[in-house]
Amino acid sequence: MIYMDNAATSWPKPLSVHRAVLEYMENIGANPGRSGHHKAIEAGNIVLHTRELIANFFSIDDPFRIIFTSNTTESLNLGIKGVLESGDHAITTSMEHNSVVRPLKHLESIGVETTIVKCDADGMLDPLHIEKAIKSNTKLIITTHASNVTGGIMPIADIGEIAKKHGIIYLVDAAQTAGIVPIDVNKYNIDMLAFPGHKSLLGPQGTGGLYISPDIEVSQLKEGGTGSMSQSICQPNFLPDRYESGTLNTPGIAGLGAGIEFLRQTEDIYRIDKMQKLEEYFIGCLSKIEGITLYGPKDIKNRIGVISINIGDRDSAEIANILDKKYNIATRGELHCSPLAHRTLGTLNRGTVRFSPGIFTTIFDIDACVKAIYDLAKQ
Amino acid sequence: MIYMDNAATSWPKPLSVHRAVLEYMENIGANPGRSGHHKAIEAGNIVLHTRELIANFFSIDDPFRIIFTSNTTESLNLGIKGVLESGDHAITTSMEHNSVVRPLKHLESIGVETTIVKCDADGMLDPLHIEKAIKSNTKLIITTHASNVTGGIMPIADIGEIAKKHGIIYLVDAAQTAGIVPIDVNKYNIDMLAFPGHKSLLGPQGTGGLYISPDIEVSQLKEGGTGSMSQSICQPNFLPDRYESGTLNTPGIAGLGAGIEFLRQTEDIYRIDKMQKLEEYFIGCLSKIEGITLYGPKDIKNRIGVISINIGDRDSAEIANILDKKYNIATRGELHCSPLAHRTLGTLNRGTVRFSPGIFTTIFDIDACVKAIYDLAKQ
Numbered sequence: 022m023i024y025m026d027n028a029a030t031s032w033p034k035p036l037s038v039h040r041a042v043l044e045y046m047e048n049i050g051a052n053p054g055r056s057g058h059h060k061a062i063e064a065g066n067i068v069l070h071t072r073e074l075i076a077n078f079f080s081i082d083d084p085f086r087i088i089f090t091s092n093t094t095e096s097l098n099l100g101i102k103g104v105l106e107s108g109d110h111a112i113t114t115s116m117e118h119n120s121v122v123r124p125l126k127h128l129e130s131i132g133v134e135t136t137i138v139k140c141d142a143d144g145m146l147d148p149l150h151i152e153k154a155i156k157s158n159t160k161l162i163i164t165t166h167a168s169n170v171t172g173g174i175m176p177i178a179d180i181g182e183i184a185k186k187h188g189i190i191y192l193v194d195a196a197q198t199a200g201i202v203p204i205d206v207n208k209y210n211i212d213m214l215a216f217p218g219h220k221s222l223l224g225p226q227g228t229g230g231l232y233i234s235p236d237i238e239v240s241q242l243k244e245g246g247t248g249s250m251s252q253s254i255c256q257p258n259f260l261p262d263r264y265e266s267g268t269l270n271t272p273g274i275a276g277l278g279a280g281i282e283f284l285r286q287t288e289d290i291y292r293i294d295k296m297q298k299l300e301e302y303f304i305g306c307l308s309k310i311e312g313i314t315l316y317g318p319k320d321i322k323n324r325i326g327v328i329s330i331n332i333g334d335r336d337s338a339e340i341a342n343i344l345d346k347k348y349n350i351a352t353r354g355e356l357h358c359s360p361l362a363h364r365t366l367g368t369l370n371r372g373t374v375r376f377s378p379g380i381f382t383t384i385f386d387i388d389a390c391v392k393a394i395y396d397l398a399k400q
Numbered sequence: 401m402i403y404m405d406n407a408a409t410s411w412p413k414p415l416s417v418h419r420a421v422l423e424y425m426e427n428i429g430a431n432p433g434r435s436g437h438h439k440a441i442e443a444g445n446i447v448l449h450t451r452e453l454i455a456n457f458f459s460i461d462d463p464f465r466i467i468f469t470s471n472t473t474e475s476l477n478l479g480i481k482g483v484l485e486s487g488d489h490a491i492t493t494s495m496e497h498n499s500v501v502r503p504l505k506h507l508e509s510i511g512v513e514t515t516i517v518k519c520d521a522d523g524m525l526d527p528l529h530i531e532k533a534i535k536s537n538t539k540l541i542i543t544t545h546a547s548n549v550t551g552g553i554m555p556i557a558d559i560g561e562i563a564k565k566h567g568i569i570y571l572v573d574a575a576q577t578a579g580i581v582p583i584d585v586n587k588y589n590i591d592m593l594a595f596p597g598h599k600s601l602l603g604p605q606g607t608g609g610l611y612i613s614p615d616i617e618v619s620q621l622k623e624g625g626t627g628s629m630s631q632s633i634c635q636p637n638f639l640p641d642r643y644e645s646g647t648l649n650t651p652g653i654a655g656l657g658a659g660i661e662f663l664r665q666t667e668d669i670y671r672i673d674k675m676q677k678l679e680e681y682f683i684g685c686l687s688k689i690e691g692i693t694l695y696g697p698k699d700i701k702n703r704i705g706v707i708s709i710n711i712g713d714r715d716s717a718e719i720a721n722i723l724d725k726k727y728n729i730a731t732r733g734e735l736h737c738s739p740l741a742h743r744t745l746g747t748l749n750r751g752t753v754r755f756s757p758g759i760f761t762t763i764f765d766i767d768a769c770v771k772a773i774y775d776l777a778k779q
Contacts, residue, residue, distance in 0.1 A: 026439075057717065245497075270606025272605055
């Protein structure tokens with residue numbers, strides 16, 4: 022199979038990720054941070070090690086400000102609901118995933134106000150439109166780092182500057198970039214960074230995280246046992262315990278650590294360069310095939326990870342299905358859980374066929390995709 | 401190592417659990433319910449299969465009423481916060497874990513009222529005390545099925561009857577029983593059942609679930625992408641999608657399915673009988689050692705899974721530490737994230753040394769524990 026669905030979850034994972042999961046399950050197995058026996062301490066050290074790797078990866082000073090979650094959606098819910106209260110105003114864009122839009126929509130019912138800043142027909146954002154949307158009660162700006170529909174990269178450095186200037190919290194959804202595009206939370210003035218463990222950080226599904234800056238106050242989404250302050254019926258207020266109630270996904274976190282270790286063996290610049298070179302080649306080939314509509318920005322420097330197309334006026338689900346059945350190419354058709362983005366691009370009715378390469382994608386895989394698309398476009 | 405910390409998480413897991421996790425990661429890997437390619441469909445089928453196994457295990461009619469969560473704590477937060485609103489009254493007991501007590505404590509700040517029904521000095525509950533605590537605004541009763549500090553089994557059938565009679569929602573925390581003690585949600589009038597995947601159901605850490613009866617309305621804790629109704633910015637209101645936003649822990653769920661398959665090969669009656677026989681033997685041996693305080697009910701029929709003791713007036717953490725270092729026995733000392741339970745038992749200051757056997761514990765393991773306790777009690 023040619024796996025071009027890395028925007029949903031990365032596959033394959035490095036073998037070291039499998040080994041780390043299995044090693045934990047077979048030889049450690051205990052619950053971190055609960056009991057004091059040596060296996061529980063080993064489990065705790067694994068969690069700490071992955072936390073430190075993530076901190077290092079995103080230039081975060083304090084590893085304890087990274088909260089493990091089950092996925093980016095939980096991270097975003099925690100970041101959004103932990104900050105916004107009735108009467109607050111939030112700004113987001115018309116290219117966001119439903120993991121941002123649906124929590125905001127829900128919060129409208131308790132009196133939170135939202136402005137959705139429109140992106141252009143390629144899904145690109147003018148950061149000045151964010152600044153223009155700021156009001157006296159604006160508390161939070163949330164943007165994706167790169168669209169899961171077009172791969173278009175958002176100007177997060179500019180938005181971070183604007184947020185900082187106005188004293189507004191900036192939450193970045195790095196679902197499509199963490200592991201490929203270098204992220205420095207301080208350089209970009211990111212107050213909260215939501216990221217998946219199971220996409221380009223190469224960890225197992227069931228992992229994700231949220232970085233919370235020391236400058237902001239965020240309420241927890243859940244309370245419960247934390248293995249700390251066990252004599253108290255109140256949630257501890259220190260990090261990460263405040264936000265990490267209940268047993269963690271320790272095998273997943275062990276695997277995530279191995280995924281990040283794998284990435285550390287390559288330079289940041291190598292990963293984004295490799296992906297963009299592959300995609301440039303892909304787009305170049307597609308431009309020679311008649312009847313292909315490519316969505317998103319044209320300049321390769323402005324995009325990463327996703328090539329969304331349509332072929333003539335054919336149904337995207339049907340094309341994705343033929344790619345799977347006849348060509349053994351795994352893509353995603355229809356809508357990609359981002360209705361606002363599809364409306365922006367004019368694809369709300371038909372969706373797109375999304376090819377999302379990963380770190381193990383080769384130029385031969387791209388050639389096979391191009392060949393299949395060429396066949397289908399000819400029909 | 402003699403692992404007597406199964407109340408925190410079970411270990412070892414059956415080899416089939418490791419194999420299921422690895423098989424998923426190596427050969428499937430896709431995101432269930434998102435894309436339509438054959439690997440995504442295989443992933444979806446794995447999730448469905450585990451959902452069906454769980455439904456069958458707890459006599460739940462509709463598998464789609466089982467929500468996958470990351471742990472019991474998330475399940476309990478969802479069940480508690482999804483039901484209680486300002487002005488509502490909830491009843492719970494003095495033997496609950498902080499995963500019940502801390503969310504309730506938090507909800508007090510938004511106007512939810514809580515009554516904590518006192519258990520006796522052995523941690524046992526008279527169900528009539530629950531009935532006496534019912535008020536006109538009582539909306540929810542929450543009790544554990546068995547205490548994580550004493551192993552004392554709560555009279556859930558009686559409480560379920562009372563809840564049904566008064567039209568009150570009953571949420572059972574099965575953290576310590578799911579997989580050992582048979583649970584039938586209909587027979588016991590359980591409206592919500594919160595359970596871990598990683599304890600006696602033998603799945604990996606990072607798994608858990610909540611059953612929600614069709615008769616009740618529960619708000620979701622998180623919104624986001626569900627792979628369904630992708631054209632809408634509103635959360636779908638059908639199950640399980642309403643409560644399962646974001647990528648699931650598919651490798652964990654695959655492993656959980658294998659864990660339950662393993663349990664299905666033994667009769668329900670075998671598991672509870674085996675555990676109670678081991679514990680009866682353990683308690684019998686302990687009764688012959690001078691200076692041992694055993695907590696919880698004396699009748700073996702009223703307890704499961706946990707043997708909590710203290711030795712003379714020695715520190716429980718010190719004893720647990722010696723058991724680990726000198727005898728290679730993994731237990732948990734101090735408090736067990738259940739301060740109310742420790743207050744009930746009179747162990748809030750010193751905690752207890754908790755031995756929690758599992759399905760793979762043998763009588764030889766118990767003998768080794770007894771020998772070590774005997775040595776320590778002699779000193």
